[in-house]
Amino acid sequence: MHRTALDRLGTEPLLLAPDLLLLPGGPVRGHGAVVDGTGFGAVGPLPALSRDRPDLEPVPLPGHLLMPGFVDAHHHLTQSFGSSLAYGEPSEIFRRVWEPLERSLDEEDAYLAAKLAALRSLRGGFTAVAEAGTRSPAGADPVADAAREAGLRVVLGSVANDADGTHDGPGAALDAAEKHLARYAGDALVHPSLAISIPEAATERTLRDTARLAREAGAVVQIHVNEHLAAVERSLLRHGARPLEHLDRVGALGPQLLAAHATLLTPAEIALLRDRGAAVSYNPVASAWKGNAVLPALALDQAGVRFGLGTDGTRADAFRLADAAETAQRLTHGLAVGDSSCGGGWTWLERATRGGADAIGLGGLTGEIAEGRAADFLLVDLEVPELAPSWDLPWELVRTADRDQITAVAVGGRLRLWRGRPVDWDDRALLERAAAAGRAAVERAPITRAHPVSTEHRARGAAR
Structure with missing residues (x-):
């Protein structure tokens, strides 16, 4: 051909x-x-x-x-410079690796990191991704520019945290959120979205108001929810409720929510997701590489909960993502009960395409x-x-x-x-620029890892 x-x-x-x-x-x-x-x-x-x-x-x-084209329901485009730094690390690496790295990125770095990630996504068969919001001081604009130039469709999150110093109170967070939604309204490839890193990073007012703004704009709010045991326990101590329950109590749980990971769900929470019409990104590779659990995706499917498949920036091969989605369900559910189908091949193709588009708010457009x-x-x-x-x-x-x-x-x-x-830009030049910028960014970022790189880790073990 x-x-x-x-x-x-x-x-x-x-x-x-x-x-x-x-x-x-x-x-x-x-x-x-x-x-x-x-x-x-x-x-x-x-x-x-x-x-x-x-x-x-x-x-x-x-x-x-x-x-x-496949749809990546959860990505962090400006984390591409760090890729394997999280390999072999315990959970909640966003605190020790990803946030320090992203905060070290200037406008040029953020642009290069995002374009590198966009190229990886396109090569892997993804035509649309949900970007969960960069923590780079440069903000979302370099990410938007990179996605447009690469030709990738992106649901672009803008972080609206106001309880962790990102914004100075609910007023500033909501003002920034409104400007972001307006700035990208009608863009051909960039679809605005709001983001809150985890429920505890925002006040109740901001959780509630970002949900309202997103509903009014026809956008989604991306929030990491019920991903790690530590976060669930912090929420129980602070609010007397699990993170997903807390979102529901403050009026932030609804069709506009794209809950990232949601690996630690009770049966009652699955019903809550279904009843409120919220969507979930099932990120099986992220669970395998650094998670506490695997989302009970088959249970969500049977309950009628909306969900798509996400990479969480792990590896950009959509076919391998679909394989991981089925494999994770087989290992955590199918083997124990003799389920030899585990949703069948069609379930994972559906969730990787049309279901993913619906989850990220683009169901009427793509998938x-x-x-x-x-x-x-x-x-x-x-x-x-x-x-x-x-x-x-x-x-x-x-x-x-x-x-x-x-x-x-x-x-x-x-x-x-x-x-x-x-077909219309120089990927080799990008790789050269991104490699140099990525090394410099990682060297200056205050990253904390539990383990050294694998060769040094192995040598230390041999010495002992």
């Missing part, structure tokens, strides 16, 4: 004719999609599309699956191949040894596929990546 035709995306309507098209009900043959401007103009059987649009010559995409949706999509090479022969593509996409099979990534009706490389 040649790139030439896809280069015309965004300049003229195209009728794409892949071997397979992934719809909500599963993969289908003989279907196509018209990309007209930034969105899908029509989707359906190729003969019908050709009849309705005789002006369009179908663009054959042999050996490829056309599927929705599926459908008329009127944004043309955020992937072309996935199916002619690989791992899929020959193919028997059950949804399961195979979850368990076997990987980002190396992604031939093309399109966002907003424009080709952004071809075979892992940006």
